[in-house]
Amino acid sequence: KLPDGVALFWKRDRLELDECVLGVNVDGDDGKVLKRKRIFARLKALDTGAFVVLATTHLKSGKSGGARRALQSESLVADFKQFAQSEEKPASAVFITGDFNAPRGERCHDVLLSAWGSGLSDAYADAGHASDFTTFKNRTGDYKAGEVKHAIDHLLHTAGAVPLAVLSLPQ
Numbered sequence: 001k002l003p004d005g006v007a008l009f010w011k012r013d014r015l016e017l018d019e020c021v022l023g024v025n026v027d028g029d030d031g032k033v034l035k036r037k038r039i040f041a042r043l044k045a046l047d048t049g050a051f052v053v054l055a056t057t058h059l060k061s062g063k064s065g066g067a068r069r070a071l072q073s074e075s076l077v078a079d080f081k082q083f084a085q086s087e088e089k090p091a092s093a094v095f096i097t098g099d100f101n102a103p104r105g106e107r108c109h110d111v112l113l114s115a116w117g118s119g120l121s122d123a124y125a126d127a128g129h130a131s132d133f134t135t136f137k138n139r140t141g142d143y144k145a146g147e148v149k150h151a152i153d154h155l156l157h158t159a160g161a162v163p164l165a166v167l168s169l170p171q
Contacts, residue, residue: 006037006056006098015043018051021083038076038098040083042091050092052161053084057098059108069101069108077115093160096120099135099153112156120156123163132166 006023023038038057045052057076060068076096084091094116102108104122113120124132133149140146157163 004037004058004061004099006039006058008039008041008054008056010043014047015045015052018042018044018089023057040080042084042086042089044089045092051086051089052093052095053091054095054097055080055084057096057100059098059100059102061101065101066106066108069106070111073100073108073111077111080115091158091160094120094158095161096156097154101152103151104154109154112154115156116158118159120158123155123157124151124166127163127166129166 010017019042021040038055041054043052043054044050055076057072059065059072080096084094096112096115100106100108100112104125113122124134132151134151134153136147136149138147155163
């Protein structure tokens with residue numbers, strides 16, 4: 001198996017990196033390592049000087065990983081709030097993105113949606129694509145479902161950001 005990871009990309013002609021923090025492994029309440037795969041970044045708009053704050057993560061996979069994903073998301077929220085709330089560099093928009101390995105409505109998704117003051121919005125739902133898939137896999141082997149499509153990757157944002165479009169995915 002290949003290791004999972006996270007990445008953030010931005011247009012360097014529009015934004016510059018102000019600060020970045022990479023995730024580290026920590027022990028969970030049950031003594032197991034949470035393996036926080038995440039990046040926090042503060043970007044500065046070159047034209048306005050406004051700051052945008054982002055977090056991206058990759059949560060525990062598997063149908064039985066819901067409790068672990070909830071712990072990971074709670075940990076992420078606590079640390080991200082500490083990183084993002086800066087009086088000197090207030091965020092005009094906040095994003096939490098990633099492979100949550102969870103559909104809308106699972107506890108980790110709800111924890112992350114409520115992470116910021118008045119809450120976050122789901123960009124796919126805002127753009128009318130809440131039921132579309134974000135991952136498309138072909139599983140083989142005993143007891144595998146074969147071709148599967150799920151909406152388990154998410155892009156959450158504050159009211160300071162408005163999705164303009166969702167690119168079409170291959171069918």
